[in-house]
Amino acid sequence: MPLNAIELAKLFHDKNPGMTQGHRMCPGCAAPNVVRFALMTAIAKGYEPVVGLATGCLEVSTTIYPYTSWNVPYIHNAFENVAATISGVETAYRALVKKGEIDKDKKYAFFAFGGDGGTYDIGLQSLSGAVERGHKFIYIVYDNEGYMNTGNQRSGATPPGSDTTTAPVGKKLPGKLQLKKNLVEIMAAHENVYVATVSIAEPMDFMKKIEKALEFDGPSFIAAYSPCVRFWRVNDDKSVEVSRLAIETLYWPLYEVERGVYRVTKKITNPKPVAEYIKAQGRFKPLLSRPDAQEIIDELQEYVKMRYERLLALEEVTKDKPIR
Amino acid sequence: MPLKQAITGAEAIAYAMKQINPDVVAAYPITPQTPVVEYFAKYVADGVVDTEMIPVESEHSAMSAVVGAAAAGARAFTATASVGLALMHEVVFIAASLRLPIVMAVANRALSGPINIHCDHSDAMAERDSGWIQLWAENAQEAYDFTVMAYRIAEHPDVRLPVMVNFDGFIISHGVEVVETLDDDVVKNFVGKPIKMYPLLDTSKPVTYGPLDLYDYYFEHKRQQIEAMRHVPRVFKEVAEEFAKISGRKYDLLDEFMVDDAEYIMVALGSTAGTIKHTIKELRAEGKKVGLVKPWVFRPFVKSEFQRVLNARKGVVVLDRSASFGAEAPLYEAVKSALYEVAVRPQMGSYVYGLGGRDITPEHIRQAFEDAFKGNLIADEERYLGLRE
Numbered sequence: 188m189p190l191n192a193i194e195l196a197k198l199f200h201d202k203n204p205g206m207t208q209g210h211r212m213c214p215g216c217a218a219p220n221v222v223r224f225a226l227m228t229a230i231a232k233g234y235e236p237v238v239g240l241a242t243g244c245l246e247v248s249t250t251i252y253p254y255t256s257w258n259v260p261y262i263h264n265a266f267e268n269v270a271a272t273i274s275g276v277e278t279a280y281r282a283l284v285k286k287g288e289i290d291k292d293k294k295y296a297f298f299a300f301g302g303d304g305g306t307y308d309i310g311l312q313s314l315s316g317a318v319e320r321g322h323k324f325i326y327i328v329y330d331n332e333g334y335m336n337t338g339n340q341r342s343g344a345t346p347p348g349s350d351t352t353t354a355p356v357g358k359k360l361p362g363k364l365q366l367k368k369n370l371v372e373i374m375a376a377h378e379n380v381y382v383a384t385v386s387i388a389e390p391m392d393f394m395k396k397i398e399k400a401l402e403f404d405g406p407s408f409i410a411a412y413s414p415c416v417r418f419w420r421v422n423d424d425k426s427v428e429v430s431r432l433a434i435e436t437l438y439w440p441l442y443e444v445e446r447g448v449y450r451v452t453k454k455i456t457n458p459k460p461v462a463e464y465i466k467a468q469g470r471f472k473p474l475l476s477r478p479d480a481q482e483i484i485d486e487l488q489e490y491v492k493m494r495y496e497r498l499l500a501l502e503e504v505t506k507d508k509p510i511r
Numbered sequence: 512m513p514l515k516q517a518i519t520g521a522e523a524i525a526y527a528m529k530q531i532n533p534d535v536v537a538a539y540p541i542t543p544q545t546p547v548v549e550y551f552a553k554y555v556a557d558g559v560v561d562t563e564m565i566p567v568e569s570e571h572s573a574m575s576a577v578v579g580a581a582a583a584g585a586r587a588f589t590a591t592a593s594v595g596l597a598l599m600h601e602v603v604f605i606a607a608s609l610r611l612p613i614v615m616a617v618a619n620r621a622l623s624g625p626i627n628i629h630c631d632h633s634d635a636m637a638e639r640d641s642g643w644i645q646l647w648a649e650n651a652q653e654a655y656d657f658t659v660m661a662y663r664i665a666e667h668p669d670v671r672l673p674v675m676v677n678f679d680g681f682i683i684s685h686g687v688e689v690v691e692t693l694d695d696d697v698v699k700n701f702v703g704k705p706i707k708m709y710p711l712l713d714t715s716k717p718v719t720y721g722p723l724d725l726y727d728y729y730f731e732h733k734r735q736q737i738e739a740m741r742h743v744p745r746v747f748k749e750v751a752e753e754f755a756k757i758s759g760r761k762y763d764l765l766d767e768f769m770v771d772d773a774e775y776i777m778v779a780l781g782s783t784a785g786t787i788k789h790t791i792k793e794l795r796a797e798g799k800k801v802g803l804v805k806p807w808v809f810r811p812f813v814k815s816e817f818q819r820v821l822n823a824r825k826g827v828v829v830l831d832r833s834a835s836f837g838a839e840a841p842l843y844e845a846v847k848s849a850l851y852e853v854a855v856r857p858q859m860g861s862y863v864y865g866l867g868g869r870d871i872t873p874e875h876i877r878q879a880f881e882d883a884f885k886g887n888l889i890a891d892e893e894r895y896l897g898l899r900e
Contacts, residue, residue: 235714239579250722260711262582263721264575265601271572274565275537275579275587280712282534282563282585289712313575316568 190231190394198231203258205229205236210256211248215416215423217430218245218302218329220387225298225327225409226259228397234296235259237280239273241305242266244336244415245329267309270317270326273299277322296401297324303344304334307370318377318406325400325407331415332367339418343368346438348465348474348483351418356473361483366490374408375444378510381407383443383452388430392441392452399443412439420469429467436464437491442498447510449501458495461488513691513758520651520683523690524590524616524676525550527658529560530698533614534585534705537565537576541595542628543680544618548590570595574602574615581611582720584710586662589613592680593620596634600641606673607642608736609720612665612705613673615643616658619781619832620680621867629868630680632780633833636841642736644674644743645810649766649784651688653807654678656760659698663750666706669742677809679782681868697757740811747808764813766805769795770820773802775883776857778817778846779830780806783864783871787830790876801880809842814849821846823855826883830896832865840893847890860888864896871897 205226212219222245229236237260240246246263249256264272277297283289301310306328314326333351334340341354341363348362356362375382381403385393393411400407412433414426421429433439434453438461441453462484465471474480518526525547528536536555538548554560565580567573570591577587591599596617606613617635621627635645644664648654654676661674678684693701709718724732744764751762768788770776777787784805794801804820806812821827827850831840838844843861850856862879865871875896882888 237711237714247723250719252722252724252728255719255722257719258717260714260717261719262579262711264578264605268571268575268602271567271575272579274567274572275535275576275581276583276711277579278535278537278563278565278576279580279583279585279587282561282580283583283712285561285563286534288584293714295712295714312568313572316572319568320565 190228190398192391195227195231199227205238205257205259206249207256207258211251212244213417213423215426216244217387217413217426218331221327221329221411221413222300224387224390224393225325225397228394229296229401232398232401234294234401236296236298237276239263239269239276239299241269241299241301241310243302243305245300245302247336266305268313269299269301269305269310270314273297273324274317274320274322277324299324299326301326301328302336303328303330303332304342307343307368315377318374318380318408321379321405323405325397325409327409327411328370329411329413331413333415333418335415335418344370347487348480349470350473356477361477361479362474371410375447378447379405381405381443381445384410384412384439384441386412386430386434386439386441388427388434389441389453396443403445418470420472421467432459432464432467435459436461437495438464440495440498445509448505448508449498451498451502455495461491513693515689515691517687518651518690519546519685519687520648520654520678521546521618521685522550523651523655524658524678525554526692527655527698528588529554530695531659531662531702532560532699533562533588535565535577535580535587536562536589537567537573537580537587538589539567539570539573539591539595541570541592543620543684544590544592544595544616546684547616547618570598571602574599574606577613578602578606578609578611581613582609582711584707584712586705587613588615590616590618592618593634594623596638597622600638603638603641603643605721608732610671610739611673612662612671614658614661614665614676615673616676616678618680618684619677627867630682631832631866631868635675635677636833638675639810639841642672642740643810644672644808646674646676646807647780647809648676648678648683649782649805651683651686651690654683655690655692656754656758656762659693659701660750660754662702662705664743664746667746668706668708670739670746671708672739672743677781682782693758701753701757743808743811744813762807764806764808764816765820766807767820768803768805770802770804772800774800774825775828775880776802776804776821776824777828777830777876777879778804778842780809780842781832783830783832786871786873787876790873793873794877794880799880799884812845817846817849818853821850821857822853824857826858826860826888828860828862828879828883828888830879831861831863834863834866858883858886858888859890861893862896863893869897
């Protein structure tokens with residue numbers, strides 16, 4: 188049965204959602220919500236979450252020794268290897284169940300969280316390997332579109348025109364030149380996988396997808412849009428608002444791909460112009476004062492429009508045609 | 512009944528692991544480690560072990576996965592060589608710092624570049640400060656025996672450190688030798704059930720592995736790691752003693768060969784010790800008082816043992832199968848440093864040999880001993896055996 192908000196609120200009124208308060212994430216950061224939506228769903232559905240974390244904001248801010256915000260089993264190994272690490276944990280689980288050392292009726296849910304740096308870039312090989320091997324785990328990238336933990340450096344997830352310290356807007360260059368890597372499609376191409384995009388602006392859609400991932404017989408990859416208020420240069424009460432704008436402008440389409448079958452979970456009939464999204468964030472401000480700003484915005488506008496049209500078309504042609 | 516088998520070192524290690532029946536093996540193939548993984552994969556495919564195998568996409572992920580598995584409470588094993596070990600490097604340190612009792616077999620092979628697939632010790636030497644216990648085998652028998660002993664040392668509550676079983680690439684990994692293996696039950700009883708501490712999968716007692724540890728605690732944790740290493744000699748000796756009871760083979764921190772009355776002692780690691788022992792017998796027949804010290808345990812480096820054996824000898828010749836660019840070769844440096852503290856310092860000489868699999872012959876060993884006999888050892892001169900200058 189799908190979760191509903193009232194039941195969840197009741198359940199977690201005095202029950203810990205896996206990650207407690209008192210951590211040192213920035214006020215307004217979306218990442219803790221990403222974690223909580225995922226873990227609350229698992230706990231509400233009777234799972235025991237086991238969490239792996241890649242090095243990043245979430246990791247350094249929630250486990251400063253001798254404190255920890257995690258009251259579920261937690262392991263951090265390094266930056267680029269959370270998928271391999273959790274694949275080891277998940278395999279140990281299967282081995283120990285086989286030997287009767289773990290109660291097989293107890294439902295475990297293996298989560299790996301990483302930022303976009305640890306996922307799109309340095310951790311991609313480890314992630315691809317773990318998914319290809321078919322471990323039953325849920326990988327969640329909290330995508331804040333840059334190396335924010337180390338102070339806003341460019342990643343493969345940074346959008347064009349964004350001002351970062353390693354691809355700054357300068358006298359000659361307009362910030363990052365390339366479009367964002369389409370990691371969701373890369374992951375979907377593994378075929379044996381449940382892939383979805385989520386946003387904290389759509390919590391029920393988010394949690395429904397986690398539910399699906401929990402029940403999916405194989406690996407899942409969830410891309411969570413995760414505003415970094417600090418380096419996107421928006422007020423710390425704006426992360427939900429920016430998240431919503433990303434959906435409404437088609438910048439962050441909400442969809443899922445289950446064994447190759449596409450489904451757009453939130454249809455946008457009258458998309459807002461992507462310029463509205465760009466103008467709402469300080470990270471694009473240096474770009475906007477350049478003469479070529481419109482060109483870059485137009486390119487992005489064309490891209491998000493085409494990508495959305497392709498998604499709708501894929502939804503149509505892949506209907507009832509799971510690839511595996 | 513112990514069984515005499517004609518097998519390679521790689522098969523001997525895989526066979527020991529079959530008898531141990533670990534929970535998780537994660538490995539990536541690399542020459543010359545590959546047959547270890549191949550033999551073990553066959554055991555898995557045939558259902559003779561319960562092990563879950565993770566065929567990872569790189570050595571970095573192999574070490575990462577065994578870290579996850581060991582933290583979860585599983586007995587975990589991996590194997591690698593050369594650049595594979597180098598690719599693991601980051602996580603090798605993490606495994607030790609998380610105090611995870613992982614066992615890894617390393618088929619010692621030269622590091623790139625230039626790329627070379629043959630034996631030297633540069634791979635393991637690059638990890639000598641990683642916090643792993645390093646055992647060094649001379650032959651397939653020792654590779655088998657150390658694999659059987661490894662978990663007992665690693666999992667000991669006073670230790671909780673990973674163990675690297677080093678065996679020379681190709682020379683041991685691919686050379687067929689007679690290996691006396693123990694009965695499955697004997698190994699099983701000797702190794703026992705894993706001693707678990709803070710298993711991640713115990714959801715009733717959630718633990719946080721790998722927190723951010725800053726200047727207020729990191730140092731104390733490193734100090735604990737130093738302390739854990741100090742317990743290894745005692746634990747190793749205890750385990751070796753028990754192992755002698757089931758196998759008749761007695762191990763210690765150092766393998767001391769014909770040292771009692773020796774005036775000149777050679778120090779070397781790994782398979783070359785076999786050639787050295789052969790040459791020593793020849794030299795003894797010629798009336799030369801020579802001996803060999805072969806560290807079975809190189810990390811921890813038990814200084815007092817070297818001091819005990821080497822004090823007041825006429826000459827100590829150290830053979831290194833790896834170089835330390837801009838510094839003394841690693842084994843020589845360690846032995847020389849230990850001998851600073853002895854009452855009567857011997858003459859010392861450093862000989863680098865066998866890089867990239869270059870053959871080492873009895874003639875080379877004689878040549879080094881001859882230098883010692885002539886009193887021609889110079890402590891700060893590095894010499895090379897079998898090298899075209």
